[in-house]
Amino acid sequence: MAARTKAARKTAGKAGKAAAQARQSPYVQRFVEDPELRENVRAAFESARKAYRRMSNGKGPAKALVEDKKLQKELRRTADSLQQASEQLRGKRRRRHTGRKLFMLAILGGIAALILSGCARKAVLDRIFGAEEELEYTSSTAPHAAVPS
16 A cells, blocks of 8 residues: 555655664563563553553542542552563562572571570570579578477
8 A cells, every 4th residue: 555645655664764763773672572561561551551540430539539449459559560660671680699698598597596585595695694693502500490489
């Protein structure tokens, strides 16, 4: 189907150039090649659409934002998905801080063991402050004699 007017041919030429430039864009290439990026963009779009539906249910937008917990949840999901998509689009990957999480879990487990186990608590205190000395008390006075009544 050939363009019939000069203006239509000119517009079609501009559209063709724009499409060629878009295909060469690294962002478009990453979007085409990365299924996780596409999924994040799709999830952001879906949650934004749900949030828009909840916001336009008859209440005022300000009242809906303040009172509607489901709307807030959808907006949070939208923001998270968009943040992940933008990081992926820029080439940044989220680091999974598994080492940090394991370290914190070990520390919390150790603290829980010290709180719950008297033997472990005694062993740690003995290591830190030294073993308790056994103190034997010997009285230097005689025991009280029973007083006759």
